[in-house]
Amino acid sequence: MSLLTQNLGFPRIGRNRELKKAVEGYWSGRITRPELLATATTLRRENWRLQKAAGIQLIPSNDFSFYDQMLDHICLLGCAPDRYLEKGRVVNLDGYFAMVRGGEIVTDSGTRHVHALEMTKWLDTNYHFLVPELAPDQDFGLASTKPFDEFREALSLGIVTKPVFLGPVSFLRLAKCQGEPFDKLSLLKRLLPVYVLILQELHKLGAKWVQLDEPILAMDMDIREKEAIMETYQTLAESAPDLSLMVCSYFGPYGANLPTVLKLPVKAVHLDLFRAEEELGRFLEGLAGNRILSLGVVEGRNIWKNDFSHSLGLIWKAAEKLGTKRLILSPSCSLLHAPLSLEAETALPDGIKSWLAFAEEKLGEVAALARLSETENFDADPEYLSNQKDIHHRRNHPGTAVKEVRERLDRVRPENGERKSPFLERQILQWKKLRLPLYPATTIGSFPQTEEVRKMRALWKKGRLSESEYRAFLEEETIKTVRLQEELGLDVLVHGEFERNDMVEFFGEKLKGFAFTSNGWVQSYGSRCVKPPVIHGDVYRGGPMTLDWTLFASRATDKPMKGMLTGPVTILKWSFVRDDQPLADTANQIALAIRDEVMDLEAAGVPVIQIDEPALREALPLRKSEWKACLDWEVSAFKLAASGVRDETQIHTHMCYCDFGEILEYIARMDADVISLEASRSRMELLEVFSEFRYPNEIGPGIWDIHSPQIPEAGEMAELLRRARTVIGSRNLWVNPDCGLKTRRWEEVIPALKNMVAAARMLRKED
Numbered sequence: 001m002s003l004l005t006q007n008l009g010f011p012r013i014g015r016n017r018e019l020k021k022a023v024e025g026y027w028s029g030r031i032t033r034p035e036l037l038a039t040a041t042t043l044r045r046e047n048w049r050l051q052k053a054a055g056i057q058l059i060p061s062n063d064f065s066f067y068d069q070m071l072d073h074i075c076l077l078g079c080a081p082d083r084y085l086e087k088g089r090v091v092n093l094d095g096y097f098a099m100v101r102g103g104e105i106v107t108d109s110g111t112r113h114v115h116a117l118e119m120t121k122w123l124d125t126n127y128h129f130l131v132p133e134l135a136p137d138q139d140f141g142l143a144s145t146k147p148f149d150e151f152r153e154a155l156s157l158g159i160v161t162k163p164v165f166l167g168p169v170s171f172l173r174l175a176k177c178q179g180e181p182f183d184k185l186s187l188l189k190r191l192l193p194v195y196v197l198i199l200q201e202l203h204k205l206g207a208k209w210v211q212l213d214e215p216i217l218a219m220d221m222d223i224r225e226k227e228a229i230m231e232t233y234q235t236l237a238e239s240a241p242d243l244s245l246m247v248c249s250y251f252g253p254y255g256a257n258l259p260t261v262l263k264l265p266v267k268a269v270h271l272d273l274f275r276a277e278e279e280l281g282r283f284l285e286g287l288a289g290n291r292i293l294s295l296g297v298v299e300g301r302n303i304w305k306n307d308f309s310h311s312l313g314l315i316w317k318a319a320e321k322l323g324t325k326r327l328i329l330s331p332s333c334s335l336l337h338a339p340l341s342l343e344a345e346t347a348l349p350d351g352i353k354s355w356l357a358f359a360e361e362k363l364g365e366v367a368a369l370a371r372l373s374e375t376e377n378f379d380a381d382p383e384y385l386s387n388q389k390d391i392h393h394r395r396n397h398p399g400t401a402v403k404e405v406r407e408r409l410d411r412v413r414p415e416n417g418e419r420k421s422p423f424l425e426r427q428i429l430q431w432k433k434l435r436l437p438l439y440p441a442t443t444i445g446s447f448p449q450t451e452e453v454r455k456m457r458a459l460w461k462k463g464r465l466s467e468s469e470y471r472a473f474l475e476e477e478t479i480k481t482v483r484l485q486e487e488l489g490l491d492v493l494v495h496g497e498f499e500r501n502d503m504v505e506f507f508g509e510k511l512k513g514f515a516f517t518s519n520g521w522v523q524s525y526g527s528r529c530v531k532p533p534v535i536h537g538d539v540y541r542g543g544p545m546t547l548d549w550t551l552f553a554s555r556a557t558d559k560p561m562k563g564m565l566t567g568p569v570t571i572l573k574w575s576f577v578r579d580d581q582p583l584a585d586t587a588n589q590i591a592l593a594i595r596d597e598v599m600d601l602e603a604a605g606v607p608v609i610q611i612d613e614p615a616l617r618e619a620l621p622l623r624k625s626e627w628k629a630c631l632d633w634e635v636s637a638f639k640l641a642a643s644g645v646r647d648e649t650q651i652h653t654h655m656c657y658c659d660f661g662e663i664l665e666y667i668a669r670m671d672a673d674v675i676s677l678e679a680s681r682s683r684m685e686l687l688e689v690f691s692e693f694r695y696p697n698e699i700g701p702g703i704w705d706i707h708s709p710q711i712p713e714a715g716e717m718a719e720l721l722r723r724a725r726t727v728i729g730s731r732n733l734w735v736n737p738d739c740g741l742k743t744r745r746w747e748e749v750i751p752a753l754k755n756m757v758a759a760a761r762m763l764r765k766e767d
Contacts, residue, residue, distance in 0.1 A: 002324045003315075003370040006058030006294065008211065008248060008270070009164060009334025010047050011359050012065060013523050015341065019043055020527040023066060027101075033093060040066065044150065048159050050360060055367030058209055061154050061161035062147040063334065066093075067100050067526040070129040070174070071117075073166050074099070077194050078143030081133050081178075083114045089143035099130060100526060102708040116708045118176065119525065121618040123215055123251050125301070125337055126574055128525035132175035136182045140194045147198065151205050163202055167214035167247070168195050169228050174216075185228050192235050199240035209244045209267075212236075217261060218252035218275075219622045226260045237265040246270065246294060250333035251301075252622040253279050258286075268292035272332040273314060274299045280314060284321040293322060296332030298357075298365045303338060303520075303534065303576045305357045305394075306365045308372060308387045315373045329370050335359040339520035339531075347518040352536055355394040358520065399513070399537035400580065406538065409588055417639035419671055421647045423697050426673060429648040433607060434560050438767055439721065439735050439760040440491040442700070444654050444676060445564040445610065446503075446740035447481050447496040448749055457501065474498050478549065482556045484750070489757040492560045492608055495553030497742070503566045503612065504574040508533030510545040511593055514575070525707075528743065533575045535586060541593035544600050551604055563601040563609040567653065568594055568637040573615035583619075584633035594641035602645045610652035611642055611672075614739075617655065617663060624662075631666040638670050650674065656702070656739045661689035668696055676700035678738040679720070687727045699724075700734030703759065704752050706744055711752045717759035730767050735760040 013019045022039040025031040044064050051059045065072050074080050075096060078089035084099050085091065091099070098105050102116040118131040147163050154161040166174075168191050172184040202210060214229065221229075237245060244267035253276035254261050261269055262283070271283055273296050283293055295318060297311045318327055341360040345353055357365055368387075372378045379385075394400070419426065456473050459465040465473075481496035500506040508514040514533045521529040546563060554561040568590035577586060594611065601609050616634055620627050642651045653670060656678035660667065667675065679687075679701035687701070701724050703717040724733055735756060741749050 003319075003373060004058065004328040005056050005366050005370050006162065006328050006330045007051055007056050007060055007335065007363060007366070008213075008250075008296075008300070008331060009060050009063040009336050010051060011336055011338065011340045011523065012043060012047070012063065013340070013521060013529055014043050014046075015344070015519075017521055017529055019066075020529055023527045027097065036066075036093075040064065041153070044153065045157060048154050048157060048161065051363060052159055054360065054363035055370070056363055058162045058328070059154070059159055060164045060211065061150045062163045062165065063336070064150065066096070068128075068130050070122075070132065070166065070171075071096065071099060072144070072146060073171060074130070074132050076142070076144040076146060076198075077171070077191065078141035079132060079134060079138055080143075081117075083112070089141050091143070102705070102710045113710075115710075116705065119707065124618055124620060124622060125251075126524055126530070126615065126618060127337065129174075132171070133178045134172070134175045134184060134187060135178045136186070138187050138190065140187075140191050142194050142197050148201055148205060151202060151207060155206065160206060160208060162209040162211050162246075163207060164211040164213065165195075165198070167212040167216075168192060168232055169225065170214045170216040173219075173225070185224060188228055188232065192232060195232075195236060196239040199236060199243055199245075203240055203243050207243060209246060210240075211246045211248055213248045213250075215249050215251065215622075217247075217249035217254055217257045218272075220624055221257050226257065229257075229260055230263065233264045233266055244268065246292075248294070250296065251275055255623065258282060262286040262288070266291070268294050268328060270294035270296060270330065272296040274301075274332045277314070280318065284318060287322070287326075290326065292326050292328055293318060294328040294330050296330050297369060298329075298331045298362050300331035300333035300335050300362065301337045302579060303356045303358060304579055305355055305387065305390055306362075306369070307391050308365075308369065308384055309391075311369055312373055312378065315369060319373065324374070329366050329373075331362055331366060335362060337522060338362065339517065339522055341519075344519040345517055347516065349515055351393060351397065352515050352534070354390045355536070356534070394536075395580070397537070400578070402513075402538040402540065405540045405589055408592060409585070412588065412592070412640065417636055417643050419643050419645075419647070423671065423673065426647040427698070430650045430673060433648045434492075434650065436491050436560075437764060438730050439733055439763050441735040441757050441760045442490060442492040442562070443485075443494055443753070444702075444737055444740045445494050445497055445562070445612070446500070446742035447494070447498070448744055448746050449498070449742045450746070453477065453498055474549075475552065478553050479556055482553050486557060486559065488750070488753050489761075490559075490753070492562055493553070493557055494562050494564060495549050497564060497740075499549055502530055503740070504571050505531055505533055507545060507566050507571055508535075508575060510542065511539055511590070512542055513537040513539035513589075530574065535572070535575045535577045537578070539586065539589040539593060541596045545597050547597070547600050547604060550601060550606055554606065560607050562652065563598075563606040565594055565597060565609065565611045565641075567611045567613035567616075568641050569619055569634045570613050570615040573619045584637070587633060587637040588640060591637040591640040595644055598642060599644050602649050607648075608650045608652060609642075609645070610654060611638065612654040613638055613670075614654060614656050616667070617660065620663075627663070631663060635666050635669050638672075642670075642672065652676065654739075661693075664689060664693040664695060668693075672697065674698040674700060674734060676702065676734065676736050678702050679724075687723055691727045695728075698732040698734060699728050700736040701728070702736060702738030704737040704756055706737050706739045706741055709744070709748055711748055712755060714755040714758035714762065717756055718762045721759055721763050725763065730763070 026036045084095045246268040248270035250272040339358040460470040477498045485493045652674040653672040654676045703720040
């Protein structure tokens with residue numbers, strides 16, 4: 001086989017989420033540091049051996065992380081904020097996790113409390129990363145041996161890996177400024193020497209290839225950033241002339257950055273063929289010399305089986321121009337975003353499993369394409385014939401197109417997505433109906449999914465707990481939570497969502513057109529894993545989804561109860577979505593199903609309905625020139641789901657952990673009566689954008705970071721509210737946490753909510 005094969009990154013959580021369990025066990029004190037390190041070693045070795053057995057020749061290292069690869073780079077490059085350090089630049093394991101969770105750090109000078117680093121979404125994915133904080137006088141230095149240790153570890157197994165790093169220009173672009181904004185590119189001259197040291201050390205250890213990811217190349221770049229990219233790779237190539245450097249970008253075309261990419265003095269560049277197939281011809285014409293093209297021919301982010309016929313056509317086109325020795329076959333991006341293996345999947349409906357490929361199967365597809373591309377009579381090959389049979393079966397399956405769903409979508413008119421009256425008129429009616437105090441206090445929806453809740457759900461699913469027994473348990477948990485909220489003094493209550501597993505999976509299980517895996521876990525952030533549903537056909541509602549539990553909780557209190565729904569864009573983005581029709585069509589099908597649920601809730605007397613859309617921002621393309629078209633259909637889908645209600649019914653939405661500032665105009669166009677946003681980790685930085693853009697409706701900027709176990713004091717939260725009041729005004733300001741409380745413990749939730757309500761009462765006394 002003359003075609004090289006490679007992988008750009010691999011899932012690190014393990015077949016049974018061993019990493020999640022080990023990290024959380026370490027946090028709770030159930031396992032020791034050596035036990036945590038041993039689990040990590042086992043996972044890395046299993047991953048390297050698996051990739052080698054699959055036929056991958058350039059196998060990545062340094063793609064493993066205890067929590068997040070960006071956090072690892074912060075530690076590697078010696079730029080952790082001083083508050084997390086004991087001595088010098090080095091961050092120990094507890095300091096590492098303090099950047100994740102906040103907490104107490106013990107140093108030679110005493111104990112100090114620290115907040116966690118800000119967290120946001122990785123490009124246009126649902127993966128979250130920790131945001132580096134850089135100062136104008138930031139120093140960098142090689143402060144970790146992690147990539148070298150892991151290279152040596154793989155070498156001991158007989159595997160010469162390809163270490164993977166985020167490139168220096170993308171690292172600076174994705175970081176935030178400490179204090180006042182400054183030109184982060186001014187730090188490049190200080191940062192580059194550290195990358196030089198890294199490359200030189202890897203060369204000494206025997207590395208042949210190094211992968212440098214520069215996703216900024218799929219984004220809008222100004223002339224200075226393009227110059228910085230060129231300067232960076234001239235410097236790195238000169239400093240390590242015997243290393244083969246590969247520059248990778250993904251999730252979009254290079255666009256106006258392509259001329260810069262074609263001039264880079266590196267051994268290889270990568271093309272994501274699933275997001276930028278149209279650029280293949282320009283690469284084949286412009287990639288001069290003996291440089292190599294990495295063809296991202298297998299989709300790394302979705303789970304559909306590769307169409308060998310189409311992929312082979314692209315490979316042959318490239319080979320005809322460049323020759324096979326100047327090509328590498330690869331997934332389109334890191335397989336971090338895909339589940340690990342189909343091997344354990346036994347619950348998928350007949351036929352659908354044969355349409356899918358997870359990370360392990362995708363490696364097999366890369367190797368198979370390399371073999372088939374050089375096989376005479378490939379179209380008689382059993383592996384090729386099996387692939388084409390599965391592709392044909394999916395395309396012609398009757399569930400992919402449901403006549404009634406498509407006819408209903410055709411009948412939708414623009415007025416179906418508009419509320420009956422402007423917000424100010426609706427607001428007056430809602431105040432009269434709900435009779436809420438100033439600074440109304442509420443939560444985002446979920447309450448702790450304790451070990452007992454998960455255990456009872458598992459017993460029920462296994463048939464070891466009857467339906468009536470499980471129902472009785474859920475009723476008891478719901479009533480206790482309603483009573484707790486009343487005692488704490490919350491003003492708008494929720495039912496707690498104890499019957500739900502995941503905010504998307506729960507709805508997918510009740511909608512037609514979805515399928516579910518039993519072990520298709522994907523890392524969302526750190527130790528948080530999700531199991532995205534698979535949207536394989538047209539979507540519609542089979543019947544009420546949330547009405548039962550919302551009404552059960554409503555009957556237990558005189559206070560307003562929120563109906564809790566997940567919005568169409570988030571259901572779409574947090575699922576593995578079908579790739580055979582426009583995303584807007586699938587979003588609108590889901591929107592109509594959610595609309596049916598909204599109307600049922602209102603008809604049953606539910607006065608407040610929350611439709612969460614945390615994925616609205618992450619769905620956007622990487623280039624701003626493409627945002628408008630995407631935001632238009634996203635906003636339309638939300639409004640289609642939300643706008644059938646009467647004026648006095650209050651519609652909420654929620655968003656978190658993304659940069660809202662640049663899309664506030666579109667958030668306002670969603671016309672939700674109340675929006676709650678993540679704000680505490682950034683210490684209310686979003687107020688700056690709200691001071692420039694006068695958001696017209698009511699807002700609840702989160703004042704409790706629920707991703708940290710720390711319990712904020714009432715005074716601390718009151719101060720955040722005071723900052724918000726100066727911009728939002730007291731009449732339109734809600735009081736709430738950053739996000740749902742599903743992942744927190746009751747010991748944290750109760751005192752934190754008590755303090756949150758106390759903060760609201762402090763401000764009421766001040767008005």
